[in-house]
Amino acid sequence: xxxNMIPERKPVRILFVCLGNICRSPAAExxxxxxxxxxGREEEFVIDSAGTGRYHIGDLPDxxxxxxxxxxxxxxxxxxxxxxxxDFSDFDLIIGMDASNMANLRAxxxxxxxxxxxxAMAEWFNPATTYDHVPxxxxxxxxxxxxxxxxxxxxxxxxxxxI
Numbered sequence: 520x521x522x523n524m525i526p527e528r529k530p531v532r533i534l535f536v537c538l539g540n541i542c543r544s545p546a547a548e549x550x551x552x553x554x555x556x557x558x559g560r561e562e563e564f565v566i567d568s569a570g571t572g573r574y575h576i577g578d579l580p581d582x583x584x585x586x587x588x589x590x591x592x593x594x595x596x597x598x599x600x601x602x603x604x605x606d607f608s609d610f611d612l613i614i615g616m617d618a619s620n621m622a623n624l625r626a627x628x629x630x631x632x633x634x635x636x637x638x639a640m641a642e643w644f645n646p647a648t649t650y651d652h653v654p655x656x657x658x659x660x661x662x663x664x665x666x667x668x669x670x671x672x673x674x675x676x677x678x679x680x681x682i
Contacts, residue, residue, distance in 0.1 A: 531682055532565040534610040535640070536620050540570030540599040543616040543653050543667055545580040547640065549593040550668070551675045558679075568597055569606065571623035575599040581657065587664040607633035614638050614678075617652035643674035643681070 535547035548568040555564050579585065580595045588595050606613065607629055613636045615621040621639055628634040640653050653670050656663030 529563050530565045531563060532610040532612070533567070533678075534602075534606055534613045535566075535568040535616070536571060536602055536613060536624060537568075537616040537653070538570055538572050538620060538655065539574045539657075540568055540572075540597075540601070541575045541578060541581040542584045542656055542664075543671070544568035544570065545595050545597040545599070546584055546588055546593075546668060547614070547616070547653075547671045547675060548597055549588055549595045550671045551679070553593055554675055554679050565610075567610070569600050569602040571602055571620055573601045576601060583661075583664055584656070584667075587661070587668055591668060602627065604629050607636060610636065612636060612638060614640050616640050617655070640671070640674050643677040644670065645673055645677070648673065 533551065535544040535551070537543035545568045548566050551566050555561055555566065576599055578599045580597060580599070585595045602624065604627060613624060615624050615637065621637060624637050625634055628637065641651050644650065648670070650670060653667055654663065656667045
C-alpha cells in the first residue's frame with residue numbers, strides 16, 4: 520500500500536510524533552520496535568519519536584504510559600525531544616498522532632517533498648476502528664492509556680505489513 524513511499528535503501532527510517540513526546544509517540548516507537556524485533560528485522564529499521572512541543576525535552580515518557588507499556592512487555596526508555604527540520608531529511612516516514620500534530624508538522628516542513636513524508640497514524644487503523652486519530656491519554660485514566668496502546672499495536676502491525 521505505502522511501498523511507493525518507502526525508499527529502496529535500508530534501513531527504513533520512521534519517526535512517530537505527538538505533542539509532548541511523553542505518551543503516544545514514545546509508545547508507538549516502543550510498539551514498533553518490539554514488532555520489528557519479534558520478526559528479527561531490527562537492522563532494517565531506525566525508529567524514533569519526537570514531539571511538536573518542547574514541554575518535556577530530556578524527560579522519560581509519562582510514568583503512567585511506562586507502567587501500562589511494561590504490562591505488555593514494552594520498556595519505554597526514550598528521552599523526549601522536539602521535532603526539527605532536520606528530521607524531514609533524516610526520516611522516510613513521519614507519522615503524526617492527530618490532526619493538530621499533523622498541522623504542526625506541515626507548518627515546519629521545509630518543502631513539498633518533505634511534506635509528502637507526513638502521514639497520520641490513523642491511516643493504518645483497521646477499517647472497523649471508530650477512531651480517526653490516536654487520542655491523547657494524558658488527562659485520562661488507565662482506560663485511556665490502554666486504548667492508546669491497543670490502537671498503536673493495531674496500526675503498527677498494519678504499517679509493518681505495508682513495509
